[in-house]
Amino acid sequence: MGRWEPNPRERLMRAALDLFVEHGYDSTTVAEIAERAGLTKRTFFRHFADKREVLFSGQELLSRLLTDAIIGAPGSASPLDAIGAALEALSVAFGPERREWVRQRQSVVEAHTDLRERELLKSTTLTAAMADALRNRGVEDLVANLAAEIGSVAWRTAFARWVDPANEQGFAELARQTLDELRKATEALN
Amino acid sequence: MGRWEPNPRERLMRAALDLFVEHGYDSTTVAEIAERAGLTKRTFFRHFADKREVLFSGQELLSRLLTDAIIGAPGSASPLDAIGAALEALSVAFGPERREWVRQRQSVVEAHTDLRERELLKSTTLTAAMADALRNRGVEDLVANLAAEIGSVAWRTAFARWVDPANEQGFAELARQTLDELRKATEALN
Structure with a gap:
């Protein structure tokens, strides 16, 4: 798979939850979520207003x-x-x-x-x-x-x-x- | 009535609510509530942890x-x-x-x-x-x-x-x- 994998939203949700489970919700930053998903912070904010939104969207x-x-x-x-x-x-x-x-x-x-x-x-x-x-x-x-x-x-x-x-x-x-x-x-x- | 009126708790509750209605909840301070009730901030904090507590105690x-x-x-x-x-x-x-x-x-x-x-x-x-x-x-x-x-x-x-x-x-x-x-x-x- 190249860098243009499908469904960035799903990848961000998966990455965020993995990080919340591993390091705790409070300790996880949007930058870390984007990095884990292989995407940019800008892409994150195109899909979610903040990290809480990942859980409640x-x-x-x-x-x-x-x-x-x-x-x-x-x-x-x-x-x-x-x-x-x-x-x-x-x-x-x-x-x-x-x-x-x-x-x-x-x-x-x-x-x-x-x-x-x-x-x-x-x-x-x-x-x-x-x-x-x-x-x-x-x-x-x-x-x-x-x-x-x-x-x-x-x-x-x-x-x-x-x-x-x-x-x-x-x-x-x-x-x-x-x-x-x-x-x-x-x-x-x- | 002298300064030792009974029931400071009731007076604080009344004063707080009057101020919340007059100036809004966010604009009202504990110091103002105590002053309106003719009591000290210290007395306020003997009865309530904070101003929100007045409404939920x-x-x-x-x-x-x-x-x-x-x-x-x-x-x-x-x-x-x-x-x-x-x-x-x-x-x-x-x-x-x-x-x-x-x-x-x-x-x-x-x-x-x-x-x-x-x-x-x-x-x-x-x-x-x-x-x-x-x-x-x-x-x-x-x-x-x-x-x-x-x-x-x-x-x-x-x-x-x-x-x-x-x-x-x-x-x-x-x-x-x-x-x-x-x-x-x-x-x-x-």
């Missing part, structure tokens, strides 16, 4: 996947059916080839207070996006908020199972299972 | 109120009954005499990104505390998470209604109403 894609799936669900779909479609749509971002990267990303995020807080904000923003999409389907306000929060619990639970090294199931299957468990859990609330 | 009380109520609920109480008891217990912190202060605090927090993020973290921590307290009652993991999230939606909704100037109901009554609406909403999910 997927948020827009996730938001679009969730929102499109909820809006595109059949008119007959119940709020939780629409949430189920949204979670299954995430498997585009959480395919088997992404699992190792996502797993390492998660260990970097969890080891760092600021990154954990950013992750939490991301999660809240995505939950709000799901609730808005449900309201756009005509779902009543409180039901939309509730269904989106259940979707958020389902997502976090399915995600934790998916990144577990002992797991071999795909994300869509885990999301379906988890949401079914939550449907049953709603019956144990009262 | 209530978190421990809220956590204790929620947790004690869940743990102390009758053995026969369902997960949502225990959550209902927890939300009603918050009325100790959200009494009528506190409403104006809380309302102003809310406007300061909402106008400032860092404070909004801190508020979100606080909310997540309190939701996790409710889920833990439910697990301590023997509630199954996923049911506990779900009930705590429903409690969190109920709280945020009841709180928004309580600080609404058009509202005249007490917090406990609003919490009960909102949780009842959410119980009904769970039936519209599927």
Whole structure:
């Protein structure tokens, strides 16, 4: 392979994560990431605003996947059916080839207070996006908020199972299972 | 009243909030807060670690109120009954005499990104505390998470209604109403 390898963005993401795992997030500079990827700092900044962005640039894609799936669900779909479609749509971002990267990303995020807080904000923003999409389907306000929060619990639970090294199931299957468990859990609330 | 007025903590909280509303949170210094309260900076720092703490020092009380109520609920109480008891217990912190202060605090927090993020973290921590307290009652993991999230939606909704100037109901009554609406909403999910 010559110096014009394809997909500089992927190479930067891989290089950044390797360095975060090896030397810690705080100790890693953008210059080192670019160097490890065999690219320039200028190229880095064409793709990411800063090094934190490498870990969080997927948020827009996730938001679009969730929102499109909820809006595109059949008119007959119940709020939780629409949430189920949204979670299954995430498997585009959480395919088997992404699992190792996502797993390492998660260990970097969890080891760092600021990154954990950013992750939490991301999660809240995505939950709000799901609730808005449900309201756009005509779902009543409180039901939309509730269904989106259940979707958020389902997502976090399915995600934790998916990144577990002992797991071999795909994300869509885990999301379906988890949401079914939550449907049953709603019956144990009262 | 002489210089030995009672309750310096309350005076500092009142003075700080007045200054945040008048001059903005960022422009207000601890020295100005102490001066407005007729106290010294040293007294301020005996009560609060920094000016942000004035707005968030209530978190421990809220956590204790929620947790004690869940743990102390009758053995026969369902997960949502225990959550209902927890939300009603918050009325100790959200009494009528506190409403104006809380309302102003809310406007300061909402106008400032860092404070909004801190508020979100606080909310997540309190939701996790409710889920833990439910697990301590023997509630199954996923049911506990779900009930705590429903409690969190109920709280945020009841709180928004309580600080609404058009509202005249007490917090406990609003919490009960909102949780009842959410119980009904769970039936519209599927």
